[in-house]
Structure formats: C-alpha cells, structure tokens
Amino acid sequence: xxxxxxxxxxxxxxxxxxxxxxxxxxxxxxxxxxxxxxxxxxxxxxxxxxxxxxxxxxxxxxxxxxxxxxxxxxxxxxxxxxxxxxxxxxxxxxxxxxxxxxxxxxxxxxxxxxxxxxxxxxxxxxxxxxxxxxxxxxxxxxxxxxxxxxxxxxxxxxxxxxxxxxxxxxxxxxxxxxxxxxxxxxxxxxxxxxxxxxxxxxxxxxxxxxxxxxxxxxxxxxxxxxxxxxxxxxxxxxxxxxxxxxxxxxxxxxxxxxxxxxxxxxxxxxxxxxxxxxxxxxxxxxxxxxxxxxxxxxxxxxxxxxxxxxxxxxxxxxxxxxxxxxxxxxxxxxxxxxxxxxxxxxxxxxxxxxxxxxxxxxxxxxxxxxxxxxxxxxxxxxxxxxxxxxxxxxxxxxxxxxxxxxxxxxxxxxxxxxxxxxxxxxxx
Amino acid sequence: xxxxxxxxxxxxxxxxxxxxxxxxxxxxxxxxxxxxxxxxxxxxxxxxxxxxxxxxxxxxxxxxxxxxxxxxxxxxxx
Numbered sequence: 001x002x003x004x005x006x007x008x009x010x011x012x013x014x015x016x017x018x019x020x021x022x023x024x025x026x027x028x029x030x031x032x033x034x035x036x037x038x039x040x041x042x043x044x045x046x047x048x049x050x051x052x053x054x055x056x057x058x059x060x061x062x063x064x065x066x067x068x069x070x071x072x073x074x075x076x077x078x079x080x081x082x083x084x085x086x087x088x089x090x091x092x093x094x095x096x097x098x099x100x101x102x103x104x105x106x107x108x109x110x111x112x113x114x115x116x117x118x119x120x121x122x123x124x125x126x127x128x129x130x131x132x133x134x135x136x137x138x139x140x141x142x143x144x145x146x147x148x149x150x151x152x153x154x155x156x157x158x159x160x161x162x163x164x165x166x167x168x169x170x171x172x173x174x175x176x177x178x179x180x181x182x183x184x185x186x187x188x189x190x191x192x193x194x195x196x197x198x199x200x201x202x203x204x205x206x207x208x209x210x211x212x213x214x215x216x217x218x219x220x221x222x223x224x225x226x227x228x229x230x231x232x233x234x235x236x237x238x239x240x241x242x243x244x245x246x247x248x249x250x251x252x253x254x255x256x257x258x259x260x261x262x263x264x265x266x267x268x269x270x271x272x273x274x275x276x277x278x279x280x281x282x283x284x285x286x287x288x289x290x291x292x293x294x295x296x297x298x299x300x301x302x303x304x305x306x307x308x309x310x311x312x313x314x315x316x317x318x319x320x321x322x323x324x325x326x327x328x329x330x331x332x333x334x335x336x337x338x339x340x341x342x343x344x345x346x347x348x349x350x351x352x353x354x355x356x357x358x359x360x361x362x363x364x365x366x367x368x369x370x371x372x373x374x375x376x377x378x379x380x381x382x383x384x385x386x387x388x389x390x391x392x393x394x395x396x397x398x399x400x401x402x403x404x405x406x407x408x409x410x411x412x413x414x415x416x417x418x419x420x421x422x423x424x425x426x427x428x
Numbered sequence: 429x430x431x432x433x434x435x436x437x438x439x440x441x442x443x444x445x446x447x448x449x450x451x452x453x454x455x456x457x458x459x460x461x462x463x464x465x466x467x468x469x470x471x472x473x474x475x476x477x478x479x480x481x482x483x484x485x486x487x488x489x490x491x492x493x494x495x496x497x498x499x500x501x502x503x504x505x506x
Contacts, residue, residue, distance in 0.1 A: 183436040185490070333437035334461035369457050375438045 017215075020223070021247035022231050023207045024101050029142045032104040038148050039108040040213045044073060046116045050209060053217035054229040059084060059165070059202030060274075060302040062290060065209065068199060071189040073117040075197030081117060081151070082174065082193065083110040085126040085203040086158035086165035089272040090324075090415045092304045094233035095203050096129055097245040102207065103139045107153065109206025112213050114151035117199055122151040124203075125170050127158050159427055160417065162273075162328035166376050167200045169330075178427035180330045181376035202302075204233055224250035228289050237306035237414075239265040250300075251289040258307045260284045267308045267392055269414070271301030273321050274381025277314070277392040280307070297388065306414060313407035315351045315396045317414050318389040322347050324416040325382040330427075336379045339370035343386060353403035363390070430468035431491045433477055437461075439488035446489055449480040 027035060051066035072079045083106060087095035099106060107124070114122045124140075126132060136155055143149050156174050158164040164179040171192040173179035192198020201209075208230060212220050221229040228250045236244050236257050248257060254268065255261060260280060268283035270276055276298035278286070286292050290300050308314055326340035346363045349355050367386055370379035390397070399406060433453055435446075442460040452473055453465045469477045469491065481489045 181438075183438050185434075185436070185492070334440060334442050334459055335437065335457065338459040338461070369463075373437060373461075373463075375436070 018222075020231060020249070022211055022223075023098060023105055023204070023233065024245070024247045026101045027104060029104055029139065029146065032102075033146070036105075036108075036210075036214060038146075039111045039210065041112065041115055041150065042213065044116050044118070046112055046209070046213050047073065049217050050212055053212045053220040055205065055208055055212060055220065056228070057202055058204035058208070058232055058302065059087075060272075062300065065201065065205055068189060068201065069113065069116055072197045072199040075190055077197055078121070079117045079119040079197045079199060080121045080123070080193040081110060081114045081119060081199045081201070082170055083107075083122070083124045083203050083206050084165055084167075084170055084200050085124065086170065086179075087127070087302065088158075088160075088162050088165045089302060089304055090162075090417055091237060091306060092235045092272060092302055093243070094235050094245045094303055096127070096132070098204055098207060098233060099126060099132060099136065103136055104143070105207035105210050106203045107139060107143060107149070108210035108213075109201075109203075109208070110153060111149050111151055112210055113199060113201060113206060117197075120151040121193075121196075122153045123156055123174055123193070124153055125156045125158055125165075125174065126203075127160060127164075133157055161427060162325070163330055163376065163378060164427075166378075168376070170200050171198055173428070180332060180427055181374075181378070183375040225287075225289055225291065227291050232288070232300070232303050234288060234303040234305060237304075239263040239307040239309040241309070248288065251287045251292070253284075253287050254305060255284045257288060258283075258305060260307065263307065264310075265307035266310045266312070267314055269304075269306040269308065270298040272304040273325060273385055273414075274377070275299070275301050275304065275388075276384060277318075277388040279392060283307075297384075308413060311408040312413045313396065313405050313410065314389070314393040315400055316405070316407065316410065317412070318385070318393065319344075319348050319351050320412060320416050321414060322382065322386060322389075325378070325385070329378060330376075333374045333379075335370045335373040339366045339379065340382055342366050343370070343382070347386065347389070350397060351400050353401065355401060360390075430470075431474065431477070431493065432466075432468055433464050433480070434490050434492050435462055435464055436488045436490070439486050441486045441488075443485045445483055445485065446480045449483060450476050453477065454480070 047066050047069045055065040056062045085095050085099050110122050159179050166181045167188050168182040169179040174193050188198050224230045231247050231249050233247050240263050265280050268278045323344045326344035329336045329340045331337045343366050367383040371383050444456050446462050447454040447456045454462045457463050
C-alpha cells in the first residue's frame with residue numbers, strides 16, 4: 001500500500017506540518033497567521049521550487065503547475081493571475097470546502113503566484129454559494145487591513161453552469177462576457193484577461209503552492225508517490241450514501257477511501273461526469289493516482305470518486321448524467337451541438353425496452369464524431385463517460401432491452417441540477 | 429515546415445465550402461461540419477488549402493505551422 005505519510009526529512013528547510021491534513025484545517029486570519037505567518041514572498045524562485053515539488057493542477061487536467069507559471073512569467077507582458085474556485089461538477093465539493101475552511105491558504109497562494117509571474121493583478125473566481133462570496137470578501141478585507149497582500153484581488157462570481165470553470169470560460173467571464181469556452185488559439189497563457197498573459201490555477205493548487213513556498217519541495221514530496229507527489233482533496237461518495245471531502249496522500253487505494261470491503265458497491269465512478277465507471281472488483285485493486293488508473297482508462301480528474309450502491313440502476317444514473325451533459329453543452333461547436341443531444345436521446349432509448357437494433361452502432365458513431373472536435377474538452381469527457389457506461393453496465397442494458405431493471409430503488413443517486421437553461425443570460 | 433489545416437469549431441457554421449475546395453483533407457460529417465484530416469498539407473495542396481482558408485465564409489479555417497501555433501498572417505495569405 002502507498003498510504004504511508006513518511007516522516008519529514010530532517011534536512012528540509014522548515015519542519016512544516018508532518019501530518020494530514022495539510023490544507024483542510026479551519027482557520028480564520030488570526031489562527032492562520034499564528035500557524036503559518038504572512039505569505040513568504042520570494043519572487044520567481046517559487047516556480048523552480050514548485051517544479052522540484054512536482055505540483056500538478058488539482059482542477060482536473062493535472063498539468064504541471066511550474067510549466068504554467070513559467071509560460072505566463074515568460075510571456076513578456078504584464079500578466080494576470082486567477083484563482084479558479086468555480087468547481088462545477090455537481091457531485092464535487094472539495095474546492096467549496098477548501099474555500100470555506102482555509103481561505104487564507106488559497107489567498108496566500110494567489111499572492112505568491114502573482115509575485116512569481118511578476119504582477120499585482122489578481123482575481124478570485126468562485127460560484128455564488130450562499131454566503132461564500134461575502135465570506136471571501138471579508139477574508140480579503142482582513143488581509144488588506146493586516147497589510148498582507150501585494151496584489152489587489154478582485155472577486156468575480158461564476159454562473160452555475162458545468163463549463164463555467166473551464167479555463168477560457170473563466171477568462172471570458174472575468175472580461176465581462178458570458179462564461180463560455182473559446183477556441184484556444186492563442187492559448188490563455190498568452191492572451192487571457194484583458195488580452196494579458198493569464199495564469200488560471202485551481203484554488204487547491206494555489207493552497208498547495210503556498211505551503212510549498214513555506215516548507216519546501218521535499219516536505220511536499222514526503223506524501224504521495226514519487227511520480228505524483230503530495231496530497232489531494234477528494235470528494236468521496238460512499239455506498240451508504242455518505243459524502244465526505246477528505247485530504248489524502250496521492251496513491252491511497254480507492255478501497256480505503258470508499259471503504260469498499262465494508263460497503264461493497266456495484267460500480268465506482270472515478271473522475272466525475274467526464275470520468276470513467278469501473279467495476280467494483282477492479283476499483284478495489286486501484287489507487288487514487290493517475291499512474292494506477294491509466295491502464296483502466298480512468299484518471300483522478302478533480303478528485304471525485306463515487307461508489308454506486310447495489311439496488312440502484314447504473315443505466316438510469318448514466319441516462320440522467322448524459323442528458324445533463326448534453327444540456328450543458330455551450331452549443332458553440334457543431335459536433336457537440338448536434339452530437340450530444342443525439343447521444344443523450346440514444347442512451348435513453350437504449351435504457352427502454354426493445355431499442356432499435358442499430359442504436360448501439362449509432363451511439364458509437366456519434367461518440368467518434370464529437371470526440372476531439374470541440375473548442376473545449378466537454379465532448380471528449382462526455383464520450384468517455386458514455387463509453388464506460390456501455391462497457392460496465394452491459395448486463396443491465398441487456399435486462400433493460402427485455403423490459404427489466406435490477407434496481408430496487410429508483411431514487412436518483414448521483415446529483416444532477418434541476419432546471420434547463422433558458423437563455424444566454426444563464427451563462428453570466 | 430509542414431503546414432496543418434485547422435478549424436476553429438466555435439466560428440464554423442457548417443457552410444461546407446472547405447470540403448468542396450479541399451476534398452483531399454476535408455470531409456463533412458452527417459451534420460455538415462468539417463472533419464479535417466490530421467495529415468499535414470503538402471506543397472502540392474498548399475494553394476488549394478490557402479484558398480479554403482481565405483474563402484471560408486465564417487473565417488473559421490487556418491493553417492498552422494505546428495499543433496496549436498498560429499502561423500504569421502503573412503504566410504496564411506495567398
């Protein structure tokens with residue numbers, strides 16, 4: 001097992017907290033300053049430390065943080081940094097919990113990232129969860145009163161849409177437009193907010209960055225695996241219906257996080273609604289780490305793992321999720337606009353008795369037609385979810401074709417927001 | 429340097445002209461949107477490719493030097 005949180009190396013720059021959690025400890029500014037002190041400003045050197053630490057983005061794509069920082073720092077023009085807290089997976093709660101619990105770690109990281117790329121222009125972009133923007137506004141005011149911040153931080157709220165946290169959608173919203181993805185030529189790190197080189201970094205990534213600045217790269221690497229160091233926040237939906245955000249070393253077995261031997265499910269969803277279903281047998285052999293998940297066609301994503309209990313219908317769950325994904329298409333790219341509604345309707349038909357014989361072939365063709373043809377990865381992720389649904393719930397689909405369903409409860413398990421967007425105004 | 433034809437999918441409105449001008453590299457999907465070959469554009473097709481770029485009614489096509497990097501506007505013109 002790779003659960004070990006090794007003892008701290010004695011030669012490390014600072015001792016640093018040697019136990020988990022590293023991030024998820026509730027602290028107001030006084031407690032935060034007592035525990036950690038002010039942000040350890042050190043300029044661009046932090047990028048090198050983050051590279052040695054092996055910090056990767058915690059928003060889903062897992063891109064190396066140091067490479068993004070370097071690209072923006074070297075763009076040659078005054079940059080903008082954005083802390084992205086617009087976690088939009090309906091089942092994911094980790095960024096919201098981090099922002100409520102330890103906002104000053106995120107805000108320290110935002111300041112340090114701004115300094116590392118040589119700017120004083122920063123934004124914090126979050127969903128308007130009840131009370132959260134006000135709470136963050138107070139946190140920013142308290143920091144200003146204490147004279148902690150060098151970059152001025154503007155708070156911007158995101159519309160409650162699935163794609164609102166996509167990097168280019170974030171930039172569009174901060175620019176005063178709708179939170180819609182755009183074609184990434186030129187990339188955001190060259191041309192983002194106000195046309196400036198822009199660093200969009202997930203809020204959890206920024207919190208890790210703040211602690212790497214304080215305690216060093218080898219402290220960070222003392223948790224996790226050599227290939228994927230550090231800890232990560234994960235939203236765990238267990239088969240008993242409980243939901244918990246945990247901070248875990250990367251590489252911990254899924255079985256431990258979801259308590260699979262005690263609460264065996266019928267299947268496990270890894271990586272959210274752009275993610276992959278696994279059989280419970282397979283999931284029980286895998287760690288929460290990309291190296292281990294890759295052979296199973298899965299990825300950590302933004303750390304959502306969900307165990308579907310026995311007695312629920314995986315097909316019905318997938319039909320609801322895929323319909324939601326089709327509704328959440330921005331409708332800007334022809335293949336996604338045309339393909340996702342057909343895929344959603346096709347999967348719904350496949351879940352009903354006597355689907356037409358060619359439907360499976362249609363679904364597979366449509367999946368191929370939308371894949372890698374969008375400005376963003378929404379079609380790719382939606383197709384990944386569809387394909388793993390067809391692969392994992394084959395027996396249940398056969399039963400449905402005969403007019404049977406093995407579920408004993410038809411209460412929805414995975415959350416899907418109610419309501420259908422009415423107009424473009426919903427993207428603002 | 430080999431060139432690659434790319435489409436901005438948010439700008440494309442599915443006129444389909446590109447598939448008529450450059451059938452060697454572009455076909456249309458069942459909804460009328462271009463599926464562009466990942467093959468580079470050889471010198472023999474460069475003229476037709478540039479015409480497809482300049483004639484696209486939605487200005488959605490471009491020639492890139494390498495994946496993700498737009499060419500200078502000078503070389504994208506005919």
